[in-house]
Amino acid sequence: MRIRLDIAYDGTHFRGWARQPGLRTVQGVLEDALARIVGGDLRLVVAGRTDAGVHASGQVAHVDLDEAQETRLPRRRRDGDETDAVAALAGRIRGVLGAYPDVTVSRTTAAPDGFDARFSAVWRRYSYRIADLTTGYDPLERSRTTAVKAHLDVEAMDAAARSLIGLHDFAAYCKAREEATTIRTLLEYDWHRAADGAVVANVRADAFCHSMVRALVGACVAVGEGRLEADRVLAIRDAAERTPDTKVLAARGLVLAEVGYPADDLLAARAEQTRNRRDADEIGS
Numbered sequence: 001m002r003i004r005l006d007i008a009y010d011g012t013h014f015r016g017w018a019r020q021p022g023l024r025t026v027q028g029v030l031e032d033a034l035a036r037i038v039g040g041d042l043r044l045v046v047a048g049r050t051d052a053g054v055h056a057s058g059q060v061a062h063v064d065l066d067e068a069q070e071t072r073l074p075r076r077r078r079d080g081d082e083t084d085a086v087a088a089l090a091g092r093i094r095g096v097l098g099a100y101p102d103v104t105v106s107r108t109t110a111a112p113d114g115f116d117a118r119f120s121a122v123w124r125r126y127s128y129r130i131a132d133l134t135t136g137y138d139p140l141e142r143s144r145t146t147a148v149k150a151h152l153d154v155e156a157m158d159a160a161a162r163s164l165i166g167l168h169d170f171a172a173y174c175k176a177r178e179e180a181t182t183i184r185t186l187l188e189y190d191w192h193r194a195a196d197g198a199v200v201a202n203v204r205a206d207a208f209c210h211s212m213v214r215a216l217v218g219a220c221v222a223v224g225e226g227r228l229e230a231d232r233v234l235a236i237r238d239a240a241e242r243t244p245d246t247k248v249l250a251a252r253g254l255v256l257a258e259v260g261y262p263a264d265d266l267l268a269a270r271a272e273q274t275r276n277r278r279d280a281d282e283i284g285s
Contacts, residue, residue, distance in 0.1 A: 001070050002111040003086055005030075005044070007059040009103035011251065012143045016052040017059075026050070026103055030061075033096040037089070038069040047117045047259040048124050051211070053251030055144055058125070058258040062117040086110050114268025115261075119275055123187060124208060125258040128201040128217045128249070132224075135197040145198065146253035152224035154193050160223045160230040161189040161201070164216065164237060171240040173216050174209035175248075182209050182240075191220065199224075211248050219246040 007030070015023040019031065027044050034042050047060040065073075073085040074092040090108040097104065114120070129145045131137060132152040138145070164186055171182040188204040201220070203213050219236065222228035228245060236243055262270050 001065045001086075002115060003063050003065065003089065004109050004111045004115060004117065005061045005063065005090070005105050006107040007061060007103065007105055008057045009055060009059070010143060011050060011053050011055045013102060014052065016054070017046055017049045026056075026059075029097070029103055030093070030105070033093050034063065036096050037074065037092050038065060038072040040066065040069050042069075045117050047121050048208070048256050050254075050256055051251055054254045054256065056256040059256050060117045060121070060259045062111055062115065112264040112267055114264075114271060116267070116271040117259075119271035120261055120267045121207075121259050121274075122262055122270060123204055123206050123260040124256065125188075125202070125204040125260070126208075126213045127255045127257045128203070128213065129194075129253045129255070130199040130201075130217075130221070131197075132199055134193075135199065138196075141198070143252060144255065146250045148199075148221060148225070150225045152199050152221065153226065154191050154199055154224065156230055157199075157220040157224040158191040160220050160233045161191055161216070163230070163234050164189055168237060169240050170209065170212055170216075170237060172236045172242055173212050173219065173246075175211040175215075177210055180209060184209060184212070189216065191224075213254060214248045214251065215246065217253075218249045221249065222246055 009026050013024065014026050017026045019025050019028040027046065031042050031044055042063055044061045044063050050056060074088045075085050086108055090105045093105045130148050130152070131145045132148045132150055134151050137147065165188065167185045169183050174182045185206045187206065188202060191199060191201050194200050201217055203216065219228065219233045222245065223230050223233060232245070236245065261267065
């Protein structure tokens with residue numbers, strides 16, 4: 001049985017998503033909670049492996065249960081009728097995690113045939129939140145907001161961001177990883193000032209390479225500060241080389257907000273397509 005989990009977390013005190021020996025990670029905490037409920041060895045497959053300090057409001061993962069683990073799924077009765085055991089799992093996980101945890105599972109559902117949380121995804125959406133001198137400092141928002149000591153020109157930032165949209169090599173805005181392509185389709189990138197005064201980025205792409213969102217954000221913040229011309233962010237991208245003109249901003253402002261999937265009958269085909277493309281990229285590296 002494959003189960004989809006919809007997950008949210010405050011990444012402040014996690015060392016990222018991926019399980020690491022001796023470190024507290026989102027995957028480690030959730031797998032340990034699941035093991036207490038259904039037993040055995042479990043491995044969560046996630047849509048987007050977030051770095052240390054990065055948050056999520058719309059993370060998606062899946063887990064495969066064997067027959068023995070299926071029999072241990074929680075069951076409860078309401079008005080004399082047995083509720084769905086898979087749906088009840090989310091509540092049991094929340095119970096194991098305790099009161100006021102920094103990670104939660106909002107929903108568990110039986111995954112459709114062909115669903116793969118990672119490879120079936122067609123896009124990921126992130127947001128990035130900044131408090132500039134116009135916004136002011138709000139201590140209640142400090143764990144999810146990056147402070148910038150300038151009055152940002154949001155209109156210039158938005159224009160620079162939109163100029164980057166499309167299928168391109170984003171090597172200049174990625175931390176290189178061996179045998180990993182840096183070609184991505186940036187579907188949306190824009191900036192606006194929210195009702196509370198915060199400057200917020202919306203970034204959506206088919207996938208992201210390492211530190212890509214925070215590097216793109218850093219480039220547009222440099223534009224907003226007046227340190228970089230708007231057309232320079234495009235020139236940097238096309239040069240395909242990292243530059244000290246831009247910097248990777250802090251993880252604290254970044255949130256994985258949403259993951260998009262195709263219709264159920266296209267899930268398996270999408271997963272196969274993504275795996276084949278990844279294999280081809282690795283062979284050609």
